[in-house]
Amino acid sequence: MITTLAVHPTTTTRAQTPDQIQAANLALRYLRLLLKQAGPVHGNLSEPFSFNSLGLSSRRGGSGRRRTTGEGLILSSNDTEVINNKFANESSLWARAEDFWQVVGWCFNCSILHKRRWDRWNAWLTYMLEVLEADWDAREHDGGDESRERSLIVKYINSGVTTAGRQRRILRAIFADGRTKSVAEFGEVWENETKALKKDMDIKKAEKKIDIETDNYGDYMEDEDDEDLEDSADDSSSQPEQISQSQDSTPNVADDLGGMASINLRLRLLSLLSKVSAVLPDDFTDLNSLYDNFLEHIRSLPIPAFFLIMSPTTLRVFTPAAASSLTQYILRSLIAASAPLPLNDNLSQDILERSYIPYAANTISIVDNTKVSLCVETLLRLLDFHIGLAWTPGLQEAAEVGIRARTAKAKRKQTKRGTDGDGACDGTWLAASAERIRGVVGMAKP
Structure with a gap:
């Protein structure tokens, strides 16, 4: 009660x-x-x-x-x-x-x-x-x-x-x-949960x-009559299918997923499910199957929403190992087939340099190449925060090679704004992620 x-x-x-x-x-x-x-x-x-x-x-x-x-x-x-x-x-x-x-x-x-x-x-x-x-x-x-x-x-x-x-x-x-x-x-x-009382009901009912x-x-204990109710003023006047994904709305992009409080709760639930799968796979499912379902929902998100979900800040609701594993799992589904992927999810600077940072997406889609860049950025930040990056010429070179590869591959299909069905992706997100990658690597210099 x-x-x-x-x-x-x-x-x-x-x-x-x-x-x-x-x-x-x-x-x-x-x-x-x-x-x-x-x-x-x-x-x-x-x-x-x-x-x-x-x-x-x-x-x-x-x-x-x-x-x-x-x-x-x-x-x-x-x-x-x-x-x-x-x-x-x-x-x-x-x-x-x-x-x-x-x-x-x-x-x-x-x-x-x-x-x-x-x-x-x-x-x-x-x-x-x-x-x-x-x-x-x-x-x-x-x-x-x-x-x-x-x-x-x-x-x-x-x-x-x-x-x-x-x-x-x-x-x-x-x-x-x-x-x-x-x-x-x-x-x-x-029933009628979202409806509000008519304005005069406060006066009529003592x-x-x-x-x-x-x-x-x-x-x-009194039930409201239907005639006492009206549509709530906060209800969306547009159809849910018309939720904006344009670049003009990016300052409020979190609203497409209900706001940051909603995103945080969604990720906390995903984190808890990850813990259950890791400990009790027979009672739920194994981690690979669970991450397959995560991938199905996360990979298809528009770039701004994908950025919010996959940023190191929001992923802090996961354990560091789980955040790294999930990011790598999504990245592997997007990265070029020529990337020599590691045998497990154990992340190190050497693995980042060899397996992830220098590579573009497995398609010429600007959306996919932007998502690869965002995942690489997240892995760099996770490693830097939890272990620490050590600047080397090899790390700097890998970062520049990857930035050039993703930019060049994406430009092959960047013929108009909104290509690939994502109106928010015109190259701005890819360029911004590239600069942040340079920034993270540069900050590792002694």
């Missing part, structure tokens, strides 16, 4: 009184305090944070299940306390959503299409990631792999669709982009006193 109060539209974006907004804020504060004081494992957060779509659940263990009656969901005899209101039962987040990934996809769709709803979903998803990360880390110390198999993230991974399709669905949720197909798959949790002791929740 408390988790639902933190994000339900009637206590947030459709709140009619300051008390309702305060209830949502206090609910989130309580959840954060619970995580801080009790922790995810000892606080047994896996139990209340279980999805039971359609009112069926075995989250109490044993034979205890929920059943639906005309008055909502009635807890079985296993439960020590009954909370008889809709936020704890049929209208709770955990009953309304299909599973965690449906909510994740809806959160990210809101980050693009419904900014007011995103404000609340952002807070919820940030909290849930704190829970998932803390739960995973705590189990590393409590019992190793066996304990991690019971982690909340593994529970969410194994829920929902069949094994064959779950990995792709999870990645589609994380990369939800607000387009029609994405909204159809990851839709709203509550405040009602709340008394939890007597089960009097004032307006909280």
Whole structure:
């Protein structure tokens, strides 16, 4: 119930009184305090944070299940306390959503299409990631792999669709982009969730006193009539498919993925999935298969979005080894076939000089050559930050050879602005990346 109060539209974006907004804020504060004081494992957060779509659940263990009656969901005899209101039962987040990934996809769709709803979903998803990360880390110390198999993230991974399709669905949720197909798959949790109250509703509805002791929740338990609702002013007036990717919008390019807060949460989820794959491949998938799915979504991004996702700053949510491995994995799919690729992901300055820096893309596309340059730049910065670069004539020469190779190859198809279907890529991004590569190498000089 408390988790639902933190994000339900009637206590947030459709709140009619300051008390309702305060209830949502206090609910989130309580959840954060619970995580801080009790922790995810000892606080047994896996139990209340279980999805039971359609009112069926075995989250109490044993034979205890929920059943639906005309008055909502009635807890079985296993439960020590009954909370008889809709936020704890049929209208709770955990009953309304299909599973965690449906909510994740809806959160990210809101980050693009419904900014007011995103404000609340952002807070919820940030909290849930704190829970998932803390739960995973705590189990590393409590019992190793066996304990991690019971982690909340593994529970969410194994829920929902069949094994064959779950990995792709999870990645589609994380990369939800607000387009029609994405909204159809990851839709709203509550009916009419994005609609706002008509302006005169605040005047028509008087405040009602709340008394939890007597089960009097004032307006909280009242359903809004459809005629009391209208489209929210923050809803995008254009179709999701018309999201701009032009160079004129590059200062706000993060908005194409919902803003930097949304990008950071997406990457934190990818990082957590990488950790699960590395430790428990049998429970999810091996790293190569996971990175194949990462590649499918990241490689096709427009240059500005690709730059944001693959920059060393945003990749810091990954471990250094994972950030390096992911960058190399994407780079290998783009780089020229003549590049002598290393046998593993262990990165060193020598490998950079021989295998990556001097090479162009495997196509004459300016987009692909720009992405190769951005990946090379990221690897240089990662190595410099975590280990340190040592300037040598060979490093300088490799950098210049690579810059010339990518520029020359890309120019062979640079006949007009917007070639290769990316209006933001006219050579500016490639030239800027080349200068940054020179800068990183130059800074390594003693």
